[in-house]
Amino acid sequence: MKTLNSAKGASRVLKNLKLWNKGEDFVDTDIRIDAEGKLVSKEEKDFKPDQEIDCNGALVLPALFGLGLDFMEPLRDDVYTFKNGLDAMRRGGFYGGLYESAANPIDDADKMVAMKLRFGNCGKNDGMDIKFLGAYSKGFGSDSLAEMLDLADAGAVGFGDGGASIPHSRFLRLAMEYGKMTGKRFFFQPMDKTLRHSGCVHEGAYSDMLGMKGIPRIAETIAAYTVLETARFLQVPVHFKQVTCGETLDLIRNARKQGIDVTCDVGLYHLLLDDSSLETLDSAFHLIPPLRSADDSEALWKGLEDGTVTAISMNLTPVLRQDTEVNFEDSIPGALSLEIALPAIWKKLCARVGVARALELLAFAPARLVGARLPENFENFVVIDPDKPSKVTEKVFAGHVCNSPFLGKELPSSVLGTYINGVWTE
Amino acid sequence: MGALQIKHLFGLQGVSKQDIRTILDNAKQFREILERPIKKVPSLRGLTVVNLFFENSTRTRTSFELAEKRLSADTVNFASSNSSVKKGETLVDTLRNIESMKIDIVVVRHKGTGVPKFLAEHSNAIIVNAGDGAHEHPTQALLDMLTVEEKLGTLEGKKVAIVGDIRHSRVARSNIWGMTTMGAHVTLCGPSTLVPRNTELLQYKELAGSVSWETDVNKAVQDADAVIALRLQKERMDDALLPSMREYRNFFGITEQVLESAKDKVLIMHPGPINRGVELDSEIADGEHSVILNQVTNGVAVRMAVLFLLAGGRNENA
Incomplete structure (x- = not known):
């Protein structure tokens, strides 16, 4: 992965590209990049590129917006940092994202300010649109309300819980009741902790066969129903992160009919994988919420098609190598995603929902959800060759961790380069 | 005695009828040997087996140990309760340390599903599952x-x-x-x-x-x-x-x-x-x-057959 941001780089013209032109339409284009990685307009007649590269009809798409980004910094910067995260975003073609870190609850305004400062000080991030979720409880998972009014003033775009199970019903009500004053949306991982118990995989045929403790679908649906009823009662907007089964989508459909303001996302890996991968016993497939059955995955695709699902989330969760190089149940769940998301899902996504809806799910809707600027004017873009397979190696990932179920696998497409915040990276 | 298609014994899921037949037929022969006045055979002489038990076990560990001794293997017992695992050593590091001592076969019991397979992916030793979580025994x-x-x-x-x-x-x-x-x-x-x-x-x-x-x-x-x-x-x-x-x-x-x-x-x-x-x-x-009680006696014979056949399979491939 090379970043052309120095005078030592070669200037180039990327020829034979197709630029997305709304809907399902593309127009032919070339991209001209100078030696410093800056775009050169067509009006610049004196531009003489060092290289001409034929891109064979590769697509130029607006840059993406990632939901569920845990860059781990500051408390676990031994694992991953803002710098790593921004590098990963550039590699994968993301111009912005929503930061929420399980290890770093932003539960007061000072922490929000400190986080923004830290982000601002980590180098080439000019224009990178990172939004932050505030915590609704102190320290995540406590029974004490966070200072949500202050947090909203400090820039929190919503309130979340760092991926924890939903709190008990009384605290849930109080948190949403208090947070309602901010007008912000609450983000929940729909998971009932008592039904999850010590489960680590989907409760189904594979958990039964392998003797591993399962997490039933009702751990998700009961939690979702509890949240939706509270949202209906209080009239507070809610968002469900990483929905994994069709039953939850049914609850969301019904809730919308009742006028509840509810949005939801589904995870990249939950669309592309299912619990049959558990047969490998490979801890790379250890995700929470768990990969569910093939039928569940298909129900999520149907939710993308019929508009129930608002966005596709990235759920970047870096894990140290030593915490993945153990048996499945003892491993720490999580996966990297930003660098490989687009080449992993683009072809299948377009085949199922078309180009416009695909971009809505990956770029526009997630940005709209958190009030970020929309990627409308191609200030940032990603160039993808849908038909050129790419191999996922450790070098693909930013930082020193590489936990991904796709490590070593071949993806159907390739990112040829990204142009993010004035820097061309390929 | 024929060799097995499997290189390790992680479980019986996916093990062929032919391999199970071979193990049971060999076990029947070892069962007869166990009835003799002198019960020891030299089949695994020169090989070292470590019994890597991360969970408490009396009868399974004893049965394996007896099977190993009946086959003339050198045996080492490793229990997590008094090991470096207690001091925070990872599973892989534990295995690599043990393997550095030139171990040929590892018999492992662990609370986690898939640990035997995981160890096989990080080791050159032959791995025999003595129980992994609620998965297989x-x-x-x-x-x-x-x-x-x-x-x-x-x-x-x-x-x-x-x-x-x-x-x-x-x-x-x-x-x-x-x-x-x-x-x-x-x-x-x-x-x-x-x-x-x-x-x-x-x-x-x-x-x-x-x-x-x-x-x-x-x-x-x-x-x-x-x-x-x-x-x-x-x-x-x-x-x-x-x-x-x-x-x-x-x-x-x-x-x-x-x-x-x-x-x-x-x-x-x-x-x-x-x-x-x-x-x-x-x-x-x-x-x-x-x-x-027949099951207990047969346990030694079956474990002798498994160890013998897996070791023999490896020697043939070497």
Whole structure:
């Protein structure tokens, strides 16, 4: 992965590209990049590129917006940092994202300010649109309300819980009741902790066969129903992160009919994988919420098609190598995603929902959800060759961790380069 | 004696009928050797076996150790309770350290599903699973199968009932795979909180049609050729999976009355240790149908066969 941001780089013209032109339409284009990685307009007649590269009809798409980004910094910067995260975003073609870190609850305004400062000080991030979720409880998972009014003033775009199970019903009500004053949306991982118990995989045929403790679908649906009823009662907007089964989508459909303001996302890996991968016993497939059955995955695709699902989330969760190089149940769940998301899902996504809806799910809707600027004017873009397979190696990932179920696998497409915040990276 | 298609023994899922046949046939020969005045053979002389037990075990570890000594292997015992694992060493580091001592075979027991496979991916040693979580305990199932064949001649067409805490039982899972591969029909029986929750299990690939389950123990043992009672752990009550031992015994215990519907020569089996008066009444455990002590003897023979065949397979490939 090379970043052309120095005078030592070669200037180039990327020829034979197709630029997305709304809907399902593309127009032919070339991209001209100078030696410093800056775009050169067509009006610049004196531009003489060092290289001409034929891109064979590769697509130029607006840059993406990632939901569920845990860059781990500051408390676990031994694992991953803002710098790593921004590098990963550039590699994968993301111009912005929503930061929420399980290890770093932003539960007061000072922490929000400190986080923004830290982000601002980590180098080439000019224009990178990172939004932050505030915590609704102190320290995540406590029974004490966070200072949500202050947090909203400090820039929190919503309130979340760092991926924890939903709190008990009384605290849930109080948190949403208090947070309602901010007008912000609450983000929940729909998971009932008592039904999850010590489960680590989907409760189904594979958990039964392998003797591993399962997490039933009702751990998700009961939690979702509890949240939706509270949202209906209080009239507070809610968002469900990483929905994994069709039953939850049914609850969301019904809730919308009742006028509840509810949005939801589904995870990249939950669309592309299912619990049959558990047969490998490979801890790379250890995700929470768990990969569910093939039928569940298909129900999520149907939710993308019929508009129930608002966005596709990235759920970047870096894990140290030593915490993945153990048996499945003892491993720490999580996966990297930003660098490989687009080449992993683009072809299948377009085949199922078309180009416009695909971009809505990956770029526009997630940005709209958190009030970020929309990627409308191609200030940032990603160039993808849908038909050129790419191999996922450790070098693909930013930082020193590489936990991904796709490590070593071949993806159907390739990112040829990204142009993010004035820097061309390929 | 033929070599095996498998290089390690992680479990019986996916192990061919031919390999199981080879192990059982070899075990029968080792069984005969165990009856001789001098029970030791030089088959594994010069090889070193480490018994890597991350969970407490008395009978399985002793059985493996005895099998290794009968085969003239050098044996080392490693228990996590007094090891570097207690000091925070990772599983891989533990294995690499042990392997650096030039170990040939690792017999491993661990609370986590898939640990034997994981170790094989990080080691050159031959790995034998002595129990991984609730996943598999293949040598226990093999000794169960050997015991049935020894008493009834074959597993083909036999009906085997497994009664008790199926959900948490690695013994049950290995027996499901092994016995169905060898042509038996397996009926699972237990309280609904202690059996697998998903009926898809019964339809899974090669299991389809070979496994059924019952919540009525009388129906489960009807016409059974063998009944395997599983140990009920007291922790299940603490976890609210069962109301009481008393109720379990009354509805799922193997009693004289329950066995009336089984075949006349039904075999009573148990992986041990037994909770007398809970999963098995004493008169059943010690009665004429009980083959529980035969299972223990066969355990040594089966483990000798497994170690011998896996080591032999490796030497042939070298």
